[in-house]
Amino acid sequence: MAFGTYKEVVCARSTDKDIQKVSQDGGIVTALFAYALEENIIEGAIVAGDTEDPWKPEPTIALSREDLLAAAGTKYTFSPNAIKIKEAVRQNGLEKIGTVGTPCQIMGLRKMQSYPFSTRFVADKIKLMIGIFCTENFPRDSLRTFIDGKLHSSLAATTKMDIGKGKFWIDTVDGKQGLKIKETHGYEQAGCNICRDLVAKYADVSTGSIGSADGWSTVFPRTEGGNEVFQAAVEAGLIETKPMDEGKFGLELLEKLANNKADKGNAERERRLGLGLPLPQEL
Amino acid sequence: MLEGLKKWFNKLLGREAKPDAEDEKAKLKDSVQQVVEAESKPAEEAKKAADAAKAEAESSEPNIEESSTQEVEKVADKPRVGYIHMSGCTGDGMSLTENYDILSTVLTEMIDIVYGTTLVDVWTEGTFAQEMPEMDVALIEGSVCLQDEHSIKELLEVREKAGLVVAFGSCAMTGCFTRYSRGGQLAQPKHESFVPISNLVKVDAAIPGCPASPEIIAKTIVALVNGDMDYLTPMLNMAACDLACGCDLQTSVVNKALCCGCGTCVLACPTRALEMVEGRPSHNKSRCIKCGACSTHCPRTWFPAERVKKDLGL
Numbered sequence: 001m002a003f004g005t006y007k008e009v010v011c012a013r014s015t016d017k018d019i020q021k022v023s024q025d026g027g028i029v030t031a032l033f034a035y036a037l038e039e040n041i042i043e044g045a046i047v048a049g050d051t052e053d054p055w056k057p058e059p060t061i062a063l064s065r066e067d068l069l070a071a072a073g074t075k076y077t078f079s080p081n082a083i084k085i086k087e088a089v090r091q092n093g094l095e096k097i098g099t100v101g102t103p104c105q106i107m108g109l110r111k112m113q114s115y116p117f118s119t120r121f122v123a124d125k126i127k128l129m130i131g132i133f134c135t136e137n138f139p140r141d142s143l144r145t146f147i148d149g150k151l152h153s154s155l156a157a158t159t160k161m162d163i164g165k166g167k168f169w170i171d172t173v174d175g176k177q178g179l180k181i182k183e184t185h186g187y188e189q190a191g192c193n194i195c196r197d198l199v200a201k202y203a204d205v206s207t208g209s210i211g212s213a214d215g216w217s218t219v220f221p222r223t224e225g226g227n228e229v230f231q232a233a234v235e236a237g238l239i240e241t242k243p244m245d246e247g248k249f250g251l252e253l254l255e256k257l258a259n260n261k262a263d264k265g266n267a268e269r270e271r272r273l274g275l276g277l278p279l280p281q282e283l
Numbered sequence: 284m285l286e287g288l289k290k291w292f293n294k295l296l297g298r299e300a301k302p303d304a305e306d307e308k309a310k311l312k313d314s315v316q317q318v319v320e321a322e323s324k325p326a327e328e329a330k331k332a333a334d335a336a337k338a339e340a341e342s343s344e345p346n347i348e349e350s351s352t353q354e355v356e357k358v359a360d361k362p363r364v365g366y367i368h369m370s371g372c373t374g375d376g377m378s379l380t381e382n383y384d385i386l387s388t389v390l391t392e393m394i395d396i397v398y399g400t401t402l403v404d405v406w407t408e409g410t411f412a413q414e415m416p417e418m419d420v421a422l423i424e425g426s427v428c429l430q431d432e433h434s435i436k437e438l439l440e441v442r443e444k445a446g447l448v449v450a451f452g453s454c455a456m457t458g459c460f461t462r463y464s465r466g467g468q469l470a471q472p473k474h475e476s477f478v479p480i481s482n483l484v485k486v487d488a489a490i491p492g493c494p495a496s497p498e499i500i501a502k503t504i505v506a507l508v509n510g511d512m513d514y515l516t517p518m519l520n521m522a523a524c525d526l527a528c529g530c531d532l533q534t535s536v537v538n539k540a541l542c543c544g545c546g547t548c549v550l551a552c553p554t555r556a557l558e559m560v561e562g563r564p565s566h567n568k569s570r571c572i573k574c575g576a577c578s579t580h581c582p583r584t585w586f587p588a589e590r591v592k593k594d595l596g597l
Contacts, residue, residue, distance in 0.1 A: 004597065005592070005597040059546075077562070078544045078559070078561075078562035080544055080545055080546025080549065080559045080562070081546065082545060082546040082547050082549065082550040083546040083549040083550055083558075083559055085550055086550055101545070102543075102545075104543040104544075104545050104582060104583075105543075105545040105546070105547075107545070107582040107586060107591075108545040108546070108547030108550075108580070108581070108582040109547065110591045110594075110595070111547070111580065111582050111586060111587060111591065112547060112550070112551070112580055113591075113594065114587055114590045114591050114594050115499065115502075115517060115579075115580075115587065115590075116496050116498045116499050116502075117490065117491050117492045117495060117496060117499050117551075117576060117579050117580065118453075118491065118492035118493060118494075118495070118496060118499075118551050118553060118574065118576035118579065118580065119496055119550065119551055119580070120378070120381075120494070120496040120497060120498075121496070121497070121498070122550070123498065124498070137543070137544070139561060139562055140561065140562075141561070189542075189543065189544065189562065190540040191540060191541055191542045191543035191544065191583065192543065193540075194541070195543065201597075202591055202592075202595065202597070222595075222597060223595050223596060223597065224596060272540075277539055277540070278535070278539055278541070279541075280541065280582065280583045280584060280585060280586050281520075281584065281585035281586070282585075282586060282588055283516055283517060283520075283585055283586065283587040283588070283589065283590065
């Protein structure tokens with residue numbers, strides 16, 4: 001199934017004006033972590049924080065609402081949040097941790113939870129995993145290459161990046177510019193080409209912009225725990241929801257893109273097998 | 284519990300299941316022998332008692348029923364586990380005992396440790412030497428030193444006596460940091476060649492980790508006792524594994540266009556020999572202990588989709 005297992009799928013956004021100001025779309029990741037921190041469901045969250053270098057995110061341990069707000073917004077390059085988890089457990093002494101990640105990052109952590117071979121008393125501390133929709137990820141130098149070369153701008157000048165309506169968008173002081181998604185093909189990392197998961201099927205809650213109008217996010221609460229946190233945040237009035245648009249720009253679009261990714265992933269796997277290259281062993 | 288384990292062994296070793304009656308007899312024999320050993324009687328007396336019990340068990344059916352007391356059956360349900368210490372730091376054995384909350388249940392109700400120099404005082408060398416008992420599972424910690432005749436003898440004997448030989452921890456599985464040994468150290472300068480146990484004997488399963496975490500040990504024991512073959516599949520697959528260090532991560536994952544930059548390898552590394560640079564693991568050879576944790580944890584080497592779904596209730 002294109003969407004994996006889930007409790008429900010809704011359109012949602014944060015009702016918090018501060019979050020709305022800085023968030024990529026509906027601010028669901030920031031709102032959920034802020035709520036979970038407030039309610040002591042988690043004691044900290046590993047998020048993609050900013051660094052001095054433009055668009056070079058670093059995994060960061062957010063311990064407060066302020067920390068979360070500072071890290072809000074999507075970065076279209078790597079932030080391997082997993083690498084901070086051990087530090088959060090052992091140096092910060094956090095017993096309950098939230099983290100956000102792409103589908104593949106969630107897979108690494110879920111594998112660790114089911115088979116914690118060498119991660120002594122770490123895996124069980126992750127209490128809330130939010131997955132973000134992902135079509136592909138770009139090395140930072142790929143971003144630089146097509147922002148410099150094709151959009152004639154720079155990472156430093158870019159204030160926001162976004163993918164939507166078939167284009168990769170950047171906001172700069174000179175306004176908004178778009179590059180056809182096709183033009184970014186070939187710049188994504190090679191490891192993405194065998195991936196078949198767009199909607200982070202193994203997360204507690206998955207969210208992303210595809211399928212929802214601007215300013216809103218599509219949300220799939222999946223696990224019991226994830227659903228509890230999401231519903232509680234909705235009940236507390238921190239997140240508002242509305243039914244999904246089932247049509248062409250709603251769920252139908254998400255399904256199409258999810259299936260496309262799976263088909264492309266499968267085709268690439270076939271191609272690699274034909275070349276005698278290895279694939280991840282599925283157990 | 285024992286039935287599940289036996290089924291699993293037989294499946295693993297490609298054996299047909301024994302007829303039930305035979306099975307019952309064997310079970311009784313095993314259990315009687317075990318009770319005798321557990322009581323730690325002097326060897327001669329123990330042998331006599333065991334012989335008597337065997338004779339009794341074999342004499343007639345009613346007797347079997349009679350001697351099949353509750354206590355005996357309870358013991359018979361538990362797999363007999365041996366813990367064999369070769370060249371390692373005892374970290375994996377300590378990790379086992381770090382299951383504080385469930386340790387007493389594990390040791391009293393789930394398994395019987397029938398052989399070992401640390402967790403129980405039974406071994407084959409020296410003044411108080413005893414015969415090595417038959418074991419269902421032998422957990423072998425540490426690599427084997429080719430210049431240490433005692434280790435080699437013990438290892439070969441364990442292979443004979445144990446149904447399932449498990450490389451317990453990275454030293455046994457990959458050699459881990461003992462791979463760096465070049466000899467010339469005290470107490471025996473000649474001891475220089477330390478190799479994974481799979482170089483000398485057939486290994487049935489491996490539990491990597493430096494040390495293997497308390498949780499994976501607990502999960503493995505539970506799976507063993509329940510005969511949960513599916514959970515143990517990765518351990519069986521890694522039995523003859525050569526995933527040993529950050530170099531393998533580079534050659535088997537990054538060089539094969541599989542890396543997605545998730546950072547799980549860095550998280551798994553116990554010595555901070557890996558860091559993420561431009562979205563890829565960068566390997567610091569001088570910190571690497573060749574434990575294989577990085578490759579083991581990488582979601583692009585193998586991924587247990589079904590188990591993950593089951594664990595999450597998805």
